[in-house]
Amino acid sequence: MCSGREGEKKRKSDWKSREIFAQLKTITPFVVRIDGRNFKKILERHSFSKPYDERFVRAMVESARNVLEELGAVFAYLFSDEVNLYFSIPVFNLRVEKINSIVPSLMASNLTSIIRPASALSFDSRIIPIKEYEVLDYLAWRQDEAWRNHMNSYAFYTLLNETGDRREVIETLRGMKSRDIHELLYRKGINLAKTPHWQRRGIMIYREEYIKNMNGVKVKRRRIKVDWNPPLFHTEEGERLIERITSP
Numbered sequence: 001m002c003s004g005r006e007g008e009k010k011r012k013s014d015w016k017s018r019e020i021f022a023q024l025k026t027i028t029p030f031v032v033r034i035d036g037r038n039f040k041k042i043l044e045r046h047s048f049s050k051p052y053d054e055r056f057v058r059a060m061v062e063s064a065r066n067v068l069e070e071l072g073a074v075f076a077y078l079f080s081d082e083v084n085l086y087f088s089i090p091v092f093n094l095r096v097e098k099i100n101s102i103v104p105s106l107m108a109s110n111l112t113s114i115i116r117p118a119s120a121l122s123f124d125s126r127i128i129p130i131k132e133y134e135v136l137d138y139l140a141w142r143q144d145e146a147w148r149n150h151m152n153s154y155a156f157y158t159l160l161n162e163t164g165d166r167r168e169v170i171e172t173l174r175g176m177k178s179r180d181i182h183e184l185l186y187r188k189g190i191n192l193a194k195t196p197h198w199q200r201r202g203i204m205i206y207r208e209e210y211i212k213n214m215n216g217v218k219v220k221r222r223r224i225k226v227d228w229n230p231p232l233f234h235t236e237e238g239e240r241l242i243e244r245i246t247s248p
């Protein structure tokens with residue numbers, strides 16, 4: 001039986017060795033995707049407008065920008081209640097536990113302090129190891145999701161405002177092709193090709209170089225840009241943008 005200081009020492013190392021996930025590491029580069037927990041209910045409860053609320057998206061952008069700045073992410077791509085942060089440096093020594101706890105908690109505390117809801121917000125988080133040449137494909141996948149989300153939520157809330165019957169709306173939209181949804185909304189006066197860009201394509205936040213004139217001397221500086229009008233990622237323009245912002 002151990003007693004006194006020796007017992008204390010043993011206990012400490014026993015418990016330390018039980019932190020069995022502490023050595024789990026990712027590789028660089030990687031994406032962290034965080035998603036708001038239960039945001040549908042929470043945003044409804046706080047009367048944010050549907051399907052899109054400008055105050056909410058501005059708060060998401062400001063919070064994501066703070067996270068990017070604080071942790072040194074290369075870019076953040078966001079839509080709805082999700083943010084994708086791309087890292088190329090070994091933050092937190094690449095420890096999964098650290099990354100998957102600090103990134104979402106930093107986002108949640110920022111957003112909570114801006115929105116000030118009745119109770120604190122939270123985000124879930126996952127890490128996706130990625131190769132540089134796969135970034136474009138990953139972003140195109142998320143952008144497709146933003147687009148589907150945009151179409152479905154406009155359709156859902158437009159029909160719901162008319163009928164007031166959630167079940168009926170879900171039934172009407174079940175299995176409907178995207179072309180038919182477009183047509184249906186168009187007839188009701190909503191042109192999905194004319195909604196604000198950020199609703200259709202999401203928002204990009206990244207660092208960019210610019211030239212500053214300092215008393216006649218031109219110097220290179222970096223600043224953070226919020227792009228509310230990003231290109232489609234699967235086009236040449238998208239490719240050029242991602243190459244520019246991910247090159248060291």
Ligand SMILES: Nc1nc2c(ncn2[C@@H]2O[C@H](COP(=O)(O)OP(=O)(O)OP(=O)(O)O)[C@@H](O)[C@H]2O)c(=O)[nH]1
Pocket residue numbers: 035036037038039040041043044048049050051052053054056057080081
């Ligand atoms: N009112 C409003 N709701 C929004 C806005 N942006 C996103 N949301 C809501 O956020 C939800 C995001 O979808 P999910 O992440 O699947 O839903 P969730 O309720 O957060 O559920 P979990 O992520 O599984 O916890 C959407 O269904 C919308 O209801 C907005 O601008 N206004």
Ligand SMILES: [Mg+2]
Pocket residue numbers: 035036037038039040081
């Ligand atoms: Mg969510």
